[in-house]
Amino acid sequence: MLYYIVTDLVLCSYTxxxxxxxxxxxxxxxxxxxxxxxxxxxxxxxxxxxxxTAHCAERIARxxxxxxxxxxxxxxxxxxxxRKFGVKHLGHVYDGWKYMCRLGxxxxxxxxxxxxxxxxxxxxxxxxxxxxAAQTEELRQALGRIELDDYDRxxxxxxxxxxAEGVMNxxxxxxxxxxRYGNFPQSKWDKNLELRAYFEQKTGxxxxxxxxxxxxxxxxxxxxxxxxxxx
Numbered sequence: 001m002l003y004y005i006v007t008d009l010v011l012c013s014y015t016x017x018x019x020x021x022x023x024x025x026x027x028x029x030x031x032x033x034x035x036x037x038x039x040x041x042x043x044x045x046x047x048x049x050x051x052x053t054a055h056c057a058e059r060i061a062r063x064x065x066x067x068x069x070x071x072x073x074x075x076x077x078x079x080x081x082x083r084k085f086g087v088k089h090l091g092h093v094y095d096g097w098k099y100m101c102r103l104g105x106x107x108x109x110x111x112x113x114x115x116x117x118x119x120x121x122x123x124x125x126x127x128x129x130x131x132x133a134a135q136t137e138e139l140r141q142a143l144g145r146i147e148l149d150d151y152d153r154x155x156x157x158x159x160x161x162x163x164a165e166g167v168m169n170x171x172x173x174x175x176x177x178x179x180r181y182g183n184f185p186q187s188k189w190d191k192n193l194e195l196r197a198y199f200e201q202k203t204g205x206x207x208x209x210x211x212x213x214x215x216x217x218x219x220x221x222x223x224x225x226x227x228x229x230x231x
Contacts, residue, residue, distance in 0.1 A: 038084030
């Protein structure tokens with residue numbers, strides 16, 4: 001069966017089969033290879049931030065009834081994959097969205113699109129609008145057609161928990177973003193706290209207890225990079 005994803009400006013069609021399942025995201029191993037490749041193109045702390053985001057997403061999804069922990073891990077690992085194409089602000093959202101769509105991974109493309117917008121609107125972006133007016137409008141239209149689901153919400157939450165060196169206190173992470181960008185809207189701050197409460201209700205546990213051991217993820221990621229460098 002052929003899948004079609006249609007937007008006003010983009011048409012993607014593809015079929016991905018794993019056993020009897022048809023999916024729109026890469027395997028864990030494929031996702032890890034994509035991240036390693038992207039890190040070679042544009043090395044930086046964002047790589048380890050992505051690993052910690054994936055760790056948090058997998059742990060929380062595993063504790064939520066009805067969520068796919070593997071899908072959550074892949075989505076978290078690749079949410080910032082647009083950074084492969086250089087040091088950008090809103091550009092990394094656009095580049096990641098397009099890149100994943102070209103590869104046929106539309107469920108990850110969706111996460112690349114939504115992860116920076118916990119209020120669901122483009123104007124909530126913290127950082128520079130460093131893409132063209134046409135690209136900005138394309139993002140706005142695409143975002144406007146999406147009704148956020150629990151995977152979107154989960155990666156937004158985990159993005160706000162994940163530092164480059166491990167899991168962070170959410171408030172400290174948001175203050176770090178505010179220091180780096182000079183701004184963090186109160187409504188966006190409050191929405192992140194709301195997301196944490198939402199998933200604590202779904203899991204019945206303290207989020208920080210669920211996602212502990214995040215620093216071990218960095219050590220494992222470093223070993224993986226060394227292995228790939230020696231291949």
